[in-house]
Amino acid sequence: MIHVLLGICALSCFFFHFTDSFRAADGRVYYGFVTPRGLALFKTGLGVEVPRDEKYVMGFVDLIHAAMSVVVFAAIALSDHRVTNCLFPGRKEEMNEVMETFPLMVGVVCSGLFLVFPNTRYGIGCLAA
Template identity: 45%
Template sequence: MDNSLQQDLIESYLPDNGSYYCLGDDGTDESHFIYVLNAILSGTARLNVLLPTATILAFTIFAPLLTNDGKCHTLNRWLMGFFLAISAASCIFFLFTDSFRTARGRLYYGVATRNGIWTFNGGRRKPCTPSEYRLRWIDLFHALLSLIAFLTFAGLHNDVLECYHLEIPRKVTNSVPLVVGFVISVLFVVFPSKRRGIGYPFLLQKDALYTRN
């Protein structure tokens, strides 16, 4: 009985052409499709970094406090304007940040410049090829998209509109931020970023689809 049971177990693990498909590479043209699909999914995963989600969340929390729920006085308007400027600047700043690892594996963060990267905590430490980290036109494009997304959401916020006595139809305030957010998200996926700055998921540091070489 023991030998019979053992034989049944062995046969149950043998390949059966009718039970499942082999997962080997068959050399078809699906490799290009899979690469494009992976690129799209990877770009979608980066939307939480490229889009100003943290800035919008902070604005949603502090806007009712700074505007006194839309019933603003002169001080409230100045505070709201200052907070808007700081939040808009943060949208641009974080998209210009980047990171690199030394030979020992230590991680350094910095800001992309025209000549390379200026590190926060690295002193004179620089990556092996500083030119790969220099500021590019695509970075300005990403920063502009992030700024537009934030200003659209903030400018059409109900408390902001009431604070500055602006009257905009409710359909516009409800639909425009969604449309703008969707269009900008698509552009971020189509034109992805290779930056691994502040807020970039640590586990995705070695993504083959976004290597610099």
């Protein structure tokens, strides 16, 4: 069950980096999923014109952000001794050695990549400009 739970959480970290929002002419905020062809609204048939701007097209930066968020989630999840004891029983000493440096390395590398490739999405929970 821990594998399923960690998999679902990792998939949600990946998925939510491909969400974006926009503010329509009526002032309401609409959310959608970013695709290679543009923004696809979660709820269709609303009669709202979806912007066709280039910023609503999935790009390489989106993939980097999604992959790095999964790596950060894995570092945080594996830093808990209860998770590692469940996933790797009998390997407590080895995991303690690895987990002393792994979260720090992931934090440094992912922070650097997030600085080099800034996020411009206003996903679920963020208000569109």
